Every structure is written in structure tokens, then in C-alpha cells.
Amino acid sequence: MDNNIPEIEELIKQFSKLPGLGPKSAKRIILKLINNKENMVKPLAQSLAKVYKNVVRCIECGNLKMIDKVCICSSDIKYEKICVVENLADMWVIESANIYKGHYHILGGTLNSNENFEKKKSFN
Ligand SMILES: [Zn+2]
Numbered sequence: 001m002d003n004n005i006p007e008i009e010e011l012i013k014q015f016s017k018l019p020g021l022g023p024k025s026a027k028r029i030i031l032k033l034i035n036n037k038e039n040m041v042k043p044l045a046q047s048l049a050k051v052y053k054n055v056v057r058c059i060e061c062g063n064l065k066m067i068d069k070v071c072i073c074s075s076d077i078k079y080e081k082i083c084v085v086e087n088l089a090d091m092w093v094i095e096s097a098n099i100y101k102g103h104y105h106i107l108g109g110t111l112n113s114n115e116n117f118e119k120k121k122s123f124n
Contacts, residue, residue: 008034062106064088072103079103086110 008030015026033040055064058071065071081102085091091104 057108061104062108063091063104 011030012023012026015021015029016023018026021029033044054067056067057063058065058073061071061073063071063073079102081100082105083091083094083100083102084105084107085094086107086109088106091106094100094104
């Protein structure tokens, strides 16, 4: 793996950016992919291309949706509750626990209140 193939090095760099993966884990994954090129690389590349092309964030609720479909927040299903979460992972945890039935609003991150306070102070 260390024979300086630029494509492999780039792949290691990209995989290392994923949460929970460092360069060693990335190398193990890439080795697995290379050893199963037809069964894993091709389907993975196709899936990534489909997600890149067809999946977008809803500008209303922040959830993921198919580019050519109406988001669940605009569907006929009406709930009286809305759960505001920081990110998609939070929504998936709540969904998998099956403890909540309602709409979601995904913020896509949070602001550090201390940072904002510091910025406000600097404007004065
Ligand atoms: Zn939506």
C-alpha cells in the first residue's frame, strides 16, 4: 500500500476524513475494497454517484430527500409535534428508538454561545 500510487494515497486521505477512521483504518478498508474490486468498489462507486446526483437537503426542514420528490415535511402526513435536532445522526437515533412520531427540524449544527458572546463584545 505504500508504493506511492497517487490514486490510493488520495483514497486513504479521503477515507481518513470520515468520522471514526484514521489512516490505519482507512488503509484496511481500501485494502478490503481493492481485494473485492468487482463486488465492492463498483457497487460503492455507483451508490455514491447516485447519492451525489439524487439526494439533497430539504431547505425547509434540513432532512434528506430525493431531488425529484416532495420532502416528508411537505407531505400529507400531519403531526402536531416537531422535534428540533442538531444533525441527521440525532434524528436517526430517535427514529431507531421508535419513541417519537412527529416532524423533525434538523439544524445542521449548533452555535457556540460563548463564541457569539465574544463576537458581540468585539462589535462594541
Ligand atoms: Zn423537508
